[in-house]
Amino acid sequence: MLINIQEEYQPPRHSLPLLQVLVLAMFCVLVLRFWHLQILQGEQNMQRAYANRWREQMVHANRGLLLDSRGVILAENRPSYAVSLVREDCRDIPATLAKISQWTGEPLSKLERLYKNSLEERVPSFSPLALARDVSFEQVARIESQLVNWPGLIVESQQRRFYTYGEMFAHVLGYVALANSKELETYAGLRRGDSVGKQGLELVLENRLRGTKGVTALEVDALGRPLLREEKTSPRSGEDIRLSLDTDLQRAAMTALGKRAGSVVVMEPESGRLLALATSPAYDNNLFTGRFSPSAWNSLRNDERHPLQNRAIQSVYPPGSVWKLMMAAMFLHEGVNPDETVNCTGEFRLGNRVFRCWRAGGHGKVNMRRSLVESCDVYYYQTADRLGIDKLTGFAQTAGFGHPTGIALPSEKAGVVPGREWKLNMRGESWQRGETVNASIGQGYTLVTPVQIAVYVASLLNGGRLMKPLLLRDERPEALGGTPSTEKERAFILEAMRLAVEGRQGTARSIRRADALLGGKTGTAQVVSLGDTRQKPEETRYEYRDHAWMATWGAKGDKKYVVVALVEHGGGGSAAPVVRAVYDHLFAPETAAARGRVAALGYMPRQDVLNDAATDEAIRNSRQWEKFVRQAPDRYERE
Amino acid sequence: MTQSMMEKHPLAQANWVLVLLTIALAGLGLINLYSASAVRLGEGISVDSHFQKQCLWVLLGAGCMLICMFFDYRRLISSAEPLLLLSIALLLLVLFTGGTVRRWLPLGPVNFQPSEAVKISVLLVGAKILSRGKDPLNWKELGGVMLVGLVPAALILKQPDLGTAVIVLLILGGMILYRGVKIKIIKVCVLVLILSPVALVKLVIPNLLDYQRDRILGFVNPEKVNPDSIYQNKQAKIAIGSGQTWGKGYLEGTQSKLRFLPAKHTDFAIAVFGEEWGFAGSVALVALFCFFLLSIYATAREARDSFGSIFTAGVFFYFFWQIFVNIGMVLGMMPVVGIPLPFISYGGSASLVNFCLVGLVLNVSMRRFVFRAV
Incomplete structure (x- = not known):
């Protein structure tokens, strides 16, 4: 038999409950935590697990x-x-x-x-x-x-x-x-x-x-x-x-500008659709899509000729004589009789200041029509001086100048229409009479963009609406304003433009063509005042040469176009060949633009004042045109 | 009554409930490990070798368990100190041979973790010292026992393995509490516990390694530390939480199959379980662990001598702390320390030790009536 050599062992009294309590406590704590994570936050954790593994x-x-x-x-x-x-x-x-x-x-x-x-x-x-x-x-x-x-x-x-x-x-x-x-x-x-x-x-x-x-x-x-x-x-x-732009036309415009700095705007006057919007010099935008080195970027940005600038909408220029299209409309609207004459002696004196006409000897007696056709400066000096700057400012602003045209491109410039308020705000000075005289021929503070001129010329043709220049083919035409001119007043300007092209003394004769109706106004915007001497462009430093403007419209059949060209520092007259090349394309028999159906034209300038017979039968037969011809002179002669 | 007991074979006295619970836990562990070793490839899954290895370890462990049952556990009393010295020697060997992280000793095809052997020998030596006398411990005795734990704990801390070092001390602490200490000492300990957070911040935290500090600080203040060290915790919580009430289904866990869950077959294995079996499964597993602990407790209560009882209580604390710390860590209630979950986590040395300890508890339970008859 075995002998019990020890007393019967009893575990310490306190220790057994200790173990039980520990087990119970652990169970409670862990279950509570499982409940917290799996039941209380279960849905949330489920979503987290889902988000963990599904990537988009x-x-x-x-x-x-x-x-x-x-x-x-x-x-x-x-x-x-x-x-x-x-x-x-x-x-x-x-x-x-x-x-x-x-x-x-x-x-x-x-x-x-x-x-x-x-x-x-x-x-x-x-x-x-x-x-x-x-x-x-x-x-x-x-x-x-x-x-x-x-x-x-x-x-x-x-x-x-x-x-x-x-x-x-x-x-x-x-x-x-x-x-x-x-x-x-x-x-x-x-x-x-x-x-x-x-x-x-x-x-x-x-x-x-x-x-x-x-x-x-x-x-x-x-x-x-x-x-x-x-x-x-x-x-x-x-x-x-x-886009509404036409590649062939754009190419023609770019080719016409060649290496010169400048811009060409071609617009459909009724809709405001742009058919060409060319600016030169240009840059290759493919450079930007690939690997583009900072040095290439800097050389573009620092180029003296500013190739990044879209001159049609982002550059402002003094409008020069092109401004007279707006001035004459303002005069008419203010009740100036177009047949009233001004005697041009070649200069206009105001106090001790002398303002010269571009023609040194003067034009003699000049009415409004002749002032436009031959671009007489004195007529505008005198009439504007009489009417005052406020009328000029007000009309120019309603004619679309001094604010952006609304073209859907970034950074369009507003240009400047000077006036009393503008000068007070900008310079803190009051307006001088002499400045009105300067402003009347588009010099001084006045600044416009080529597209503003195009919109204004288009308004003469489309019933006075200032169309938003459109770049997309399917965009709905939108008039963003209207000039206060009446139909007859506009017709008067158009007629004078036509005469400037077709008339013997017309300043825009160089763009005349037999196959279409054309009207135009030249402009020479002085960059610096050269005093009395008139120098040939070739003799002047490039930066001092005048900007050349040409604001035109052309019609053939049911097609109407506004073409505006500006050549920077081109010197007087250098815009005409550019415009001519554009019309060559627009009206050339082989281009789509020229294949217009000959039809009613709407109102067009008077046939009888033309020196060369109009070639287009349809123009002569236009009933609206007949009506217009009968009415227009009456009104002015009565007044 | 005693007569009839005596006549029975010791095996009949064994704690069979513990055997059944152990088999249940080890079986669940293998089932879960199959899933935890799998990763999704396209629409199928691929299971890595951890599952097969663990099967082998479980078989080996079961063998060890049997061996541990069939000798009188009191024979261990005499070999306790040599075992401790041997395991300390192994610890030193690891420290002086390994690289920066020195936890394993290569033994042929497998790596042996001496820290696991340390746990057993500390249990044995602790039980041996604590079973002398019956009165509550005084300062001197307490110091002697603590020394048994502190020396290996310091070496393990050097490996560095903060978790295991703390577990060794916690096991010893549990045994001391079980044995009983003087009220005065308990009062002092409570005071120290109150003051220790201050000491922790001033002394311990600055001396920890970066990753240890990050984990602990990451637990206290998740926003402030390196996101990588709280990533584990976050993913584990998502895994478990997304299991919701009934789980995603066996082998359907996305957090584990798509590798979002780190250490999914080792320390975070229960996150795989929680994700696939949900709240229902998790509570059942925790309950199973509780019954397992209670059945060890039963043996501690019924042991016929103080060595057997205190040793069994040590085994209780060995499992208790590991279960509590591991699950608490995976659930984000404690800092991430490398403590495996018994029977559920993959690990060779740990499995062997787990089974050996269960075997020794069975040993104690088998022999509770021996010598009792007059």
Whole structure:
């Protein structure tokens, strides 16, 4: 038998409940916590788990094309190649970056910055990061052959905006480039690495052109590796948009301007649609879509000839004698009898100041019609001095000057219509009589843009409406105002313009043509006052040469056009050949613009004052025109 | 009554409930580990080798458990100190041979963690010292016992393995409380506990390694520290919480299958379980653990000598602290310290030790009536 050698053992009295209480407490605490996480916050945690594994990936949408009025492609998307890095597959990032730099010539510091940014922005490790964009085909061929040695490197096919005609439409189309941080905030759906409109129509139409990206849901693991792919929405391409511009006409205008600085505006007066909007010198907007070096940018920006400037809407010039179209309308509206004459002796004296007419000997007795046709300055000096500056200011403003025309392009200039208030605000001085005299021939403070002149000339033809200049073919015409001129007053100006082209003494005779009705007004805007001496342009320094203006309209059949040209520092008369070349294109038998049906013209200037017989039978037969011819002179003669 | 007991074979006296609960927990652990070792590839899953290895470990563990049952546990009393010295020697070996993180000793194809052996030997030596005498401990005795834990704990802390070091001390502390100390000492300890947060901030925190500090600070103030160190905790909470009431279903957990959950087969294995079995499964598992602990408690109560009782209480605390600290850590109630969950987490050394300790408790329970008859 075994013997119990010890007393019967009893565990310490306090210790048994201690263990039980511990177990119970643990059970309660843990169950309570499980309840908290799984029941109370269960739904929330479920969503977090879902968000953990489902990622949305954007699928690129094609940007809409830009087409001219007849469907010629002006801006399209072309494939381009990018060398991209897939982080998770890459073994040696610094060496790979160095290799890309060596292959493509991109500075290593830039690649490192891009890489660091992508880490900060938590770009998933499986999604390719485009490090070198727009790599040439030759480089791609060379890189692809070595790609096997560089895991994690891929050549991606991307899309690059391409502008078919480069410089020709650069200022209208603008360009796209990589979106910056501010733009990423502005536009929903834009991601880093996307292109966005920066200038011109690309900027204005950004929301229509961009399209909507598709969304693909990607189930990923914690390393970001995709396991399942589900397309949620397919990408929708941006809208293809047709412009009102005509490529051939634009080319004709650009060719006519040649190397000279200046601009040409061609507008349909009834609708305000622009058929050409040329500015020179221009830049190649394709430069901006690819790899664009800061030095190229600086050389464009610092170019003395300002190629980035859209001279049709962003440059302001003194209108010179073109201003007389507005002044004469103002005179008529203020009740000046057009047959009242002013004796032009070649100068106008005000106190001890002398204001000269461009014709040194003077024009003699000049009525309003002759003042327009022959561009007599003294007529305007005297009449404006009599009426005062306030009338001028008021009328010019209602005629569309001094504020933007509303064209859908960025940074349009308003120009300046001087007046008492303006001078007080700008200079803190009161208005001088002499300044009225200067302003009457579009000198002094007066500044306008070429497109403002076009809108005004169009208003003479369309019943006085100031049309918003339209760049898109399908845009609804919109009148943003109207001149106070009556129909007859406008007809008077048109008639005088016609005479300036067709009359023997007309200053715009050089654009005369047999196959169409034309009216015009020349202008020479002085850049600096040269005193009494009139120098030939060739003898003057370029910056001191006068700007040459030409504001015209032309009609053939049922087609009517307004053509305005400005040649910077071209010297008097240099705008006429430009306008002529544009009309050559508009009215040439082989161009679409010329193939208009001959039909009723609406009102047109009087036949009987023309020196050369009008060639177009339809014009003579126009009943509206007959009516107008009978009524117009009566009114003025009565008054 | 005693007569009839005596006549029975010791096996009949064994704590069979504990055996059943152990089998249940180990089985659940394997089922869960199969899921925890799997990752999704496309639409299918791939299971890595951890599951197979753990199966082997469980079998080996069961063998060890049997061995531990069939000798008189009192024989261990004499070999307690040599075992402790041996495990301390192993700890030193690891410290002087390993790299920056020195927790394992390569033993052929497997890595052995000496800290696991330390846990057993501290249990044995602690039980041996504490079973002398019956009166509550005084300062001197307390100091002697604490020394048994402090030396290995310091070495483990050096590895560095903060969690295991703390667990060793907690086990010893639990045994001391079970044995009983003088009221005066308890009063002092309470005072120290109140003051210790100050000491923690002033002395301990500045001396911890970066990742240890980050984890603890990440627990106290999640916004302030490195996001990586709170990532584990965040993902574990999402995993468990997204299980909701009934869970996502076996092998359907997304947090674990898609690798969002770190250490999913080791320290965070219960997060896999919680995600797939939900609140219902989690409560059942916690309940199972509680019954497991209570059945160890039963043996501690019924043990026939103070060594057996205190040793069993030590085993109780060994499991209790690991379960509580691990689940509490996964649930975000405690800092992330590397403590595995017994039977559920993958781990060879830990599995062997778990089974050995259960075997020793069964050993104690088997022999509770031996020698009792007059």
